[in-house]
Amino acid sequence: MDFLKRRLAEYLAAGRYRRLQPVVERLDGRLVLADSDDRPLLDFSSNDYLALSQHPQLIKASREALERYGVGVGAARLMSGDLALFHQLEREVADFKGCPAALLFGSGYMANVGMIPALVGRGDVVFTDRLDHASIYDGCRLAGARLLRFRHNDLEHLESLLNKERGTGRGLVVVESLYSMDGDIAPLAELVELKNRHSCLLMVDEAHATGLYGEQGGGLIQAAGLEGEVEVVMGTFGKALGSYGAYVAGSQTLRDYLINRARSFIYSTGLPPAVVGASLAAVKLVRSSPDLRQQLAEKAAYFKECLRAAGLPGTAGPSHIVPVMVGSGTIALSLAEECCRQGLFATAIRPPTVPEGTARVRFSVTIHHQKADLAEAARLLMDACRTLAISASF
Ligand SMILES: *Cc1c(COP(=O)(O)O)cnc(C)c1O
Secondary structure, three states, rough: HHHHHHHHHHHHHOOOOOOOOOOEEEEEEEEOOOOOOOOEEEOOOOOOOOHHHHHHHHHHHHHHHHHHHHOOOOEEEOOOOOOOOHHHHHHHOOOOOOOEEEEEEOOHHHHHHHHHHEEEEOEEEEEEOOOOOOOHHHHHHHHHOEEEEOOOOOOHHHHHHHHHHHHOOOOOEEEEOOOOOOOEOOOOOHHHHHHHHHOOOOEEEEOOOOOOOOOOOOOOHHOOOOOOOOEEEEEEEEOOOOOOEEEEOOOOOHHHHHHHHHHHHHOEEEHHHHHHHHHHHHHHHHHHHHHHHHHHHHHHHHHHHHHHOOOOOOOOOOOEEEEEEEEEEHHHHHHHHHHHOOOOOOOOOOOOOOOOOOEEEEEEOOOOOOOOHHHHHHHHHHHHHHHHHOOOOO
């Protein structure tokens, strides 16, 4: 097993070493790490954007489902593990996303690695945005289809690949609607036009947009008025919806097909009832609470103002995800460590998660944060940059 040690030493030297940091307590946007001497840190690394993971309505619904159905369902859904509660959530999600049908998956990762190989295979071609999530790339690898990556949000590059490489098999274009590491948005209307012109299917991963955009929080497809134009819509309950698990929404035929073909659906135990109960409450709550989305947008704008006022150069991105760019992976890591010493928890994002030379510390604003927290965070971040003589921008 010596090669494992050698590899780990290489990761350490290259600033790519990953380690776990156990959290012993989480409260109101702060967390206490096992090794932070009980000192609460302001948490800017969470995807719990709407603070729903702690919401009393979700906790109550989760508890009710737990007490009614037990801890687990004891089987895959195609065996005896198919609770009516799952179908209730699927109908709610279909409405929420403006699609005829939806199917639950164990997680977003499982949805992507199960669904993509069900849709395409040898002889087909997948066009992905370079910044697509790892689970999308893993799904493509399992599919065995030809994979062509276009430059991030670059429609001209995508079009030139479509012109040259579309081929005669099935074509699938896969994008995210809101990119998790850059906080920017895909040009969805143009993508719909392009995929139609080249007879491709379009799959949109709304992991970071679900709950946050559109009149009912359905996501960026809803906000752009493109419901019904995207064949495969995917999202997770693990981010703004505060729970766990994921869904694919689309036509009834897509749902029936995935039940028959998506291996991560077929060969895995159904989600725990407590989780499904919480997700159902989350979707209902989000649909009827535009104020939550409004609050998040205001707090995100305020945080960017604070950064500018503190002297950090930057152009405001459109979302609550604010990457502070520093260049190399080792610098990102030392900045994140210094922030942590100052009382601020944000994650260093390094290659291979992002392209070489674009390492960053990612700040995500949630509605856990109070205005004073946001101003404090900007100040602590600038202090950390000064201490380390790092020039950063956002
Ligand atoms: C987080 C994420 C996933 C995975 O979802 P999980 O439910 O956490 O497994 C998939 N795609 C994107 C774009 C994500 O950000």
